[in-house]
Amino acid sequence: MRDIARQEPDHRALIRLAAWAALAALLVVASAAFAHDLSDANKSYVQSIQGPAPVPFFYLGAKHMVTGIDHIAFLIGVVFFLYRLRDVVIYVSMFTIGHSTTLLGGVLLGTGLNSYIVDAVIGFSVIYKAFENLGGLRKIGLAIDTRLAVLAFGLFHGLGLATKLQDLSVSDNGLLANLIAFNVGVEAGQVLVLAVVVVLLNLWRATGGFARGARYANLALLIAGIGLTTYQIAGYVQS
Amino acid sequence: MTQAEIAPPQATLPSKRQVVIGSAVAAAVATLALVFFVLPAELGVDPTGFGKATGLTGLATNGPPANIYLERGLKRTNVLFPLGASAVPDEAALRAALAAKGIALPAGARLVTDHWEIELLPYENIEMKYRLAQGRSMIFAWKSSAPVHYDMHSVPDQGGNPMTESFAITDAPAQTAVYVAPFTGIHGWFWQNQTLSPVTLSIDATGAFTSAVIFNQAGEHPRGLQSR
Numbered sequence: 001m002r003d004i005a006r007q008e009p010d011h012r013a014l015i016r017l018a019a020w021a022a023l024a025a026l027l028v029v030a031s032a033a034f035a036h037d038l039s040d041a042n043k044s045y046v047q048s049i050q051g052p053a054p055v056p057f058f059y060l061g062a063k064h065m066v067t068g069i070d071h072i073a074f075l076i077g078v079v080f081f082l083y084r085l086r087d088v089v090i091y092v093s094m095f096t097i098g099h100s101t102t103l104l105g106g107v108l109l110g111t112g113l114n115s116y117i118v119d120a121v122i123g124f125s126v127i128y129k130a131f132e133n134l135g136g137l138r139k140i141g142l143a144i145d146t147r148l149a150v151l152a153f154g155l156f157h158g159l160g161l162a163t164k165l166q167d168l169s170v171s172d173n174g175l176l177a178n179l180i181a182f183n184v185g186v187e188a189g190q191v192l193v194l195a196v197v198v199v200l201l202n203l204w205r206a207t208g209g210f211a212r213g214a215r216y217a218n219l220a221l222l223i224a225g226i227g228l229t230t231y232q233i234a235g236y237v238q239s
Numbered sequence: 240m241t242q243a244e245i246a247p248p249q250a251t252l253p254s255k256r257q258v259v260i261g262s263a264v265a266a267a268v269a270t271l272a273l274v275f276f277v278l279p280a281e282l283g284v285d286p287t288g289f290g291k292a293t294g295l296t297g298l299a300t301n302g303p304p305a306n307i308y309l310e311r312g313l314k315r316t317n318v319l320f321p322l323g324a325s326a327v328p329d330e331a332a333l334r335a336a337l338a339a340k341g342i343a344l345p346a347g348a349r350l351v352t353d354h355w356e357i358e359l360l361p362y363e364n365i366e367m368k369y370r371l372a373q374g375r376s377m378i379f380a381w382k383s384s385a386p387v388h389y390d391m392h393s394v395p396d397q398g399g400n401p402m403t404e405s406f407a408i409t410d411a412p413a414q415t416a417v418y419v420a421p422f423t424g425i426h427g428w429f430w431q432n433q434t435l436s437p438v439t440l441s442i443d444a445t446g447a448f449t450s451a452v453i454f455n456q457a458g459e460h461p462r463g464l465q466s467r
């Protein structure tokens with residue numbers, strides 16, 4: 001009997017359907033990123049908020065993460081070859097520590113960089129991770145601890161969030177509470193995105209096409225990263 | 240190579256039960272997020288009252304007008320009376336419109352007519368204002384060859400620019416209305432051509448104005464009234 005390899009479970013179609021539905025949902029949400037950036041959120045309303053308003057800020061944080069195509073691309077790159085929950089938690093924690101530090105610190109200290117530069121670095125983080133996933137770093141003899149790299153890029157992602165929040169000129173009244181709510185929202189959005197991404201990647205991993213497809217997927221990520229970076233650099237040059 | 244080294248030793252597809260449970264959990268989370276967060280914040284649809292209680296629905300509303308001049312101007316109810324596009328901006332129409340609103344035309348106000356035309360290059364803007372004393376009125380009709388962005392506003396002599404009041408800010412190819420000056424000052428329009436082709440704009444007005452002024456890139460210039 002040479003049929004062992006072909007013994008597919010009969011619910012494969014169901015899995016495939018669920019996977020495609022989840023992917024489609026993710027794409028629909030991500031495509032809204034171009035229409036709804038954080039700075040396009042209702043500015044006058046956010047500016048008019050005085051005092052703690054945790055839920056709207058929580059929502060804005062989660063929305064920024066779920067609709068931010070650059071953040072999603074980076075997260076996909078980070079968890080691409082992580083299949084154990086422990087590893088996912090470690091890497092995501094590094095990222096969270098990084099961006100929480102600069103988000104809270106940046107807004108409270110009033111520091112921010114040009115948002116084009118920060119977004120270009122975020123785009124570069126996608127290039128970096130895709131390049132590493134393709135085995136490129138090892139090929140050129142660079143051995144960077146991925147956890148440190150993720151932490152460093154987390155710092156930049158947070159700086160980008162801090163810059164965007166300051167562009168909104170949020171009131172000082174209740175700022176700390178609102179910032180923390182925003183940060184918690186970012187985590188919630190990240191968990192939502194990760195849940196979908198990790199489940200889809202694990203489904204894919206269980207199929208034969210993963211090893212081959214992984215290369216193309218990371219090439220696609222690389223291209224997306226290059227696109228995001230050049231787009232932001234062009235924006236910076238024009239501004 | 241990288242993949243082979245860190246790929247899971249044995250990746251298995253989830254069982255049918257896991258798929259069903261997972262999908263159900265995902266659908267439940269998505270539904271809760273939709274009902275409690277996304278619908279109130281994006282569309283102002285708030286079936287549970289959660290959005291209103293937490294201020295989330297504020298994200299869906301337009302909030303207070305960001306323009307304090309417009310906010311001030313819109314509080315007045317007896318300044319701008321829009322007319323149909325077919326109304327002729329002459330003395331008879333002005334008297335009829337004021338009578339219909341129960342507004343007296345101040346005695347001694349000399350009514351004059353004015354006609355003015357301008358071509359706006361792509362993205363060019365200009366302002367033209369009439370000098371009117373408090374309570375004096377005018378009827379006007381302007382039209383452009385393509386919709387323009389405009390801000391009809393007034394600057395009082397007492398208070399100047401900071402006390403500006405706007406009465407209409409929108410995009411339109413024409414505006415016809417009766418205007419009663421809420422204060423002594425200059426009263427008129429900012430127009431901007433927001434297209435890539437030149438736009439011709441013309442205005443006819445009849446009213447108790449005494450002079451007109453133009454503001455363009457080069458500054459402020461008095462403009463002689465030109466009767467038809």
